Amino acid sequence: MAWLTPTVLKLTQLLAALGAALGAAYGYVHTTDLKARQTPAHELSASYDYIVVGGGQSGLVVANRLSENPNRSVLVVEYGYFDDNPAQVEPSSSVPGTWLQKNLFNATSVPQPGLNNRLGQVYAAAVVGGGSTINGMVFDRGSAEDYDIWERFGNPSWGWEDLLSYFKKSTTFTPPRPELAREFNITWDAERAYGNGPIQANFPDWQWPTLKIQWDALKEIGMPMNVEGAAGDAWGAYWTPSAMDASYRRSYSRTGYWVPASSRKNLHLLIGHRVNEVLFNSRKRATAVTIQERDTPNDAPRITVKATREIVLCAGWLHTPHILQRSGLGPQERLEEAGIEVLVDLPGVGSNLQDHPAFTIEYQYLTDLFPNPSSLTDNATFSVWANEQWTQRRGPMSLGITNSLVTAPLVTLPSYRTILRKGYTQNVEAYLPKTYSAQQVKSFITQRNILLSSFPRLNNGVVEIIFAGKPGTWIIFMKPLSRGTALLNTTDIYAEPIIDYNTNINPVDLDIMVSAITLYRRWMSSKAMEQLTPVETFPGLNVTTNEQIIASLKNTMGSGVGHSCCTAAMAPRELSGVVAPDLTVYGVTGLSIGDLSIVPIIPATHTCATVYAIAEKAADLIKSRHIS
Numbered sequence: 134m135a136w137l138t139p140t141v142l143k144l145t146q147l148l149a150a151l152g153a154a155l156g157a158a159y160g161y162v163h164t165t166d167l168k169a170r171q172t173p174a175h176e177l178s179a180s181y182d183y184i185v186v187g188g189g190q191s192g193l194v195v196a197n198r199l200s201e202n203p204n205r206s207v208l209v210v211e212y213g214y215f216d217d218n219p220a221q222v223e224p225s226s227s228v229p230g231t232w233l234q235k236n237l238f239n240a241t242s243v244p245q246p247g248l249n250n251r252l253g254q255v256y257a258a259a260v261v262g263g264g265s266t267i268n269g270m271v272f273d274r275g276s277a278e279d280y281d282i283w284e285r286f287g288n289p290s291w292g293w294e295d296l297l298s299y300f301k302k303s304t305t306f307t308p309p310r311p312e313l314a315r316e317f318n319i320t321w322d323a324e325r326a327y328g329n330g331p332i333q334a335n336f337p338d339w340q341w342p343t344l345k346i347q348w349d350a351l352k353e354i355g356m357p358m359n360v361e362g363a364a365g366d367a368w369g370a371y372w373t374p375s376a377m378d379a380s381y382r383r384s385y386s387r388t389g390y391w392v393p394a395s396s397r398k399n400l401h402l403l404i405g406h407r408v409n410e411v412l413f414n415s416r417k418r419a420t421a422v423t424i425q426e427r428d429t430p431n432d433a434p435r436i437t438v439k440a441t442r443e444i445v446l447c448a449g450w451l452h453t454p455h456i457l458q459r460s461g462l463g464p465q466e467r468l469e470e471a472g473i474e475v476l477v478d479l480p481g482v483g484s485n486l487q488d489h490p491a492f493t494i495e496y497q498y499l500t501d502l503f504p505n506p507s508s509l510t511d512n513a514t515f516s517v518w519a520n521e522q523w524t525q526r527r528g529p530m531s532l533g534i535t536n537s538l539v540t541a542p543l544v545t546l547p548s549y550r551t552i553l554r555k556g557y558t559q560n561v562e563a564y565l566p567k568t569y570s571a572q573q574v575k576s577f578i579t580q581r582n583i584l585l586s587s588f589p590r591l592n593n594g595v596v597e598i599i600f601a602g603k604p605g606t607w608i609i610f611m612k613p614l615s616r617g618t619a620l621l622n623t624t625d626i627y628a629e630p631i632i633d634y635n636t637n638i639n640p641v642d643l644d645i646m647v648s649a650i651t652l653y654r655r656w657m658s659s660k661a662m663e664q665l666t667p668v669e670t671f672p673g674l675n676v677t678t679n680e681q682i683i684a685s686l687k688n689t690m691g692s693g694v695g696h697s698c699c700t701a702a703m704a705p706r707e708l709s710g711v712v713a714p715d716l717t718v719y720g721v722t723g724l725s726i727g728d729l730s731i732v733p734i735i736p737a738t739h740t741c742a743t744v745y746a747i748a749e750k751a752a753d754l755i756k757s758r759h760i761s
């Protein structure tokens with residue numbers, strides 16, 4: 134192959150060296166420099182200004198920003214441990230299937246009728262750095278419309294224009310090497326999208342040649358193209374970087390926010406411990422947390438640590454509502470059933486659960502270009518070359534999951550008018566969780582109306598197609614109308630919550646997925662694709678009617694791809710909101726939330742970049758109420 138000839142290799146080496154030199158000049162944090170500093174339980178202070186519950190992705194951001202002021206003491210309590218295995222920062226750790234169970238909570242969902250009563254897979258991180266330590270490194274953002282609808286749902290100052298400054302504050306972008314950009318027409322607009330924050334957004338050193346044909350075919354079928362997805366235009370087809378540094382190592386909350394702050398004397402991190410409850414004084418002010426060593430029985434000894442200014446919950450979508458419920462904040466009936474004294478009746482806690490259900494469509498390209506992803510396993514010569522390249526941090530092994538995305542607006546899908554009409558005319562109540570109160574139903578109808586009015590706009594999408602040069606892929610449903618719950622197990626309040634995604638319960642969700650499969654097939658049968666000879670192997674071309682496609686979806690889809698959210702939603706209290714736009718929890722003082730639970734409506738994006746923006750904004754909001 135042309136690029137294996139000595140002259141071309143030399144050129145590649147030169148470019149890589151240039152890239153490395155640039156990287157050094159920008160002073161990237163190298164993960165070989167990881168600091169696992171922690172504070173043992175017996176060295177904790179009795180009291181801190183702030184306690185951050187959860188040292189996951191958002192918790193480390195909030196802790197870093199709050200401890201910038203040396204006069205403020207901050208304690209982070211994290212259930213997980215450090216993962217110091219160098220393999221965990223390699224691009225290979227991003228690939229689904231390699232996600233390690235030791236870094237995840239062992240929770241399962243109840244059987245899902247919309248998945249033929251299979252269980253939905255539950256992903257909740259349990260490791261320092263949280264989801265950012267284990268995720269797929271896809272590093273995109275939603276479209277402006279995805280955040281503007283949060284504002285329309287009654288949350289002033291949470292629209293795109295407000296959040297953009299926090300996206301920028303969290304991230305530094307480095308353009309791809311010029312030859313790669315030219316060859317693949319990689320486009321970006323760093324000025325509009327990025328700032329100079331701690332998380333590094335980079336393109337890998339490599340893309341598969343087949344990808345060019347996939348892009349051409351998208352253009353042929355009329356998919357809109359956007360130069361930069363991260364500047365508010367994450368719809369149609371666009372390029373997206375990975376959360377990795379210049380050496381293609383994971384750039385995450387630990388490297389970006391923990392390492393630079395870990396030597397601060399005013400910042401403590403306790404790992405391997407669970408926060409059980411938040412304690413309140415008689416004026417309903419949060420004053421302390423109870424803490425217990427993980428993997429000990431429920432009646433094992435507890436420590437109580439005080440917070441004089443604020444307690445910030447960053448325990449993620451599964452455990453932020455769990456801790457709230459154990460502390461007496463949640464749906465009154467459920468709490469009473471569990472024998473918990475009700476402090477504030479907040480029906481929204483643990484409801485409004487959303488994720489992005491995914492379907493795997495399988496194809497073969499009978500006349501694929503060389504090399505292609507299979508060459509790594511099918512062709513020993515190529516594999517040896519790729520491994521040799523990787524010893525110099527170059528070549529195909531630098532790839533994560535993908536750098537090209539389609540987020541298809543509803544109007545690019547077949548039958549979209551019929552789908553919209555069904556959305557407006559169906560009896561939505563019939564599809565909501567049985568636990569929903571009249572107020573929660575009203576809240577959902579408001580969400581539904583906001584969603585349906587944004588669906589016909591070209592400036593946002595409902596379905597994502599990941600494409601990276603491989604023949605088959607994930608088709609991910611981004612804007613579900615189905616809603617789930619993660620509520621207390623009333624017989625054991627320390628057991629994992631009862632998780633019910635209600636995946637595919639609303640028939641509109643399945644209709645949109647059926648249309649998405651039709652779109653995929655149209656893409657594969659375009660003129661540009663002919664040279665690859667695509668053949669669908671699953672669900673297969675004998676699966677044609679809507680009923681047959683729906684049967685395949687229910688048989689094989691998953692409940693989500695690790696983007697679970699929205700279980701302590703930011704919304705007006707009369708719409709079952711849990712937090713106000715300043716992120717404080719309704720009905721009490723001294724308690725706020727800074728993680729992905731606060732999202733009211735899931736954006737059409739992988740959620741990592743959005744978590745950084747939320748947590749940066751949370752830190753600013755908290756600082757602003759504790760100036761003196």
Ligand SMILES: Cc1cc2nc3c(=O)[nH]c(=O)nc-3n(C[C@H](O)[C@H](O)[C@H](O)COP(=O)(O)OP(=O)(O)OC[C@H]3O[C@@H](n4cnc5c(N)ncnc54)[C@H](O)[C@@H]3O)c2cc1C
Binds near residue numbers: 186263268448695
């Ligand atoms: C497998 C997987 C793959 C993903 N892939 C991508 C991707 O490619 N791109 C993308 O953009 N997003 C991806 N995501 C999503 C993204 O990583 C998450 O949405 C994000 O990290 C969530 O951040 P968070 O701070 O809300 O929660 P987390 O990062 O989960 O943090 C919560 C933390 O709280 C701790 N905790 C929980 N309970 C307690 C307690 N009682 N006491 C103390 N600590 C507690 C947990 O151990 C955890 O560390 C993925 C997620 C997963 C799980």
Ligand SMILES: *[C@@H]1O[C@H](CO)[C@@H](O)[C@H](O)[C@H]1NC(C)=O
Binds near residue numbers: 204
């Ligand atoms: C911290 O406190 C000291 C002593 O009171 C004061 O001089 C200093 O300005 C404070 N620093 C900040 C960042 O507030």
Ligand SMILES: *[C@@H]1O[C@H](CO)[C@@H](O)[C@H](O)[C@H]1NC(C)=O
Binds near residue numbers: 239
């Ligand atoms: C989940 O189970 C695995 C073993 O399968 C274990 O290593 C891990 O610690 C468990 N996770 C938690 C959070 O307890």
Ligand SMILES: *[C@@H]1O[C@H](CO)[C@@H](O)[C@H](O)[C@H]1NC(C)=O
Binds near residue numbers: 318320358359360
């Ligand atoms: C390159 O991408 C831009 C932006 O999406 C698009 O307008 C242009 O047509 C593309 N060029 C080629 C040669 O495909």
Ligand SMILES: *[C@@H]1O[C@H](CO)[C@@H](O)[C@H](O)[C@H]1NC(C)=O
Binds near residue numbers: 503513518
């Ligand atoms: C295997 O890879 C080598 C080197 O990359 C290449 O020259 C050869 O054509 C490949 N073989 C096949 C069957 O594609």
Ligand SMILES: *[C@@H]1O[C@H](CO)[C@@H](O)[C@H](O)[C@H]1NC(C)=O
Binds near residue numbers: 622628
């Ligand atoms: C609730 O917790 C108990 C005790 O751990 C467990 O036996 C039971 O299966 C849990 N209930 C559900 C529905 O998961």
Ligand SMILES: *[C@@H]1O[C@H](CO)[C@@H](O)[C@H](O)[C@H]1NC(C)=O
Binds near residue numbers: 673675676681
């Ligand atoms: C389609 O064909 C496959 C393979 O022959 C078969 O397993 C499947 O049941 C068929 N599906 C339908 C809907 O006929």
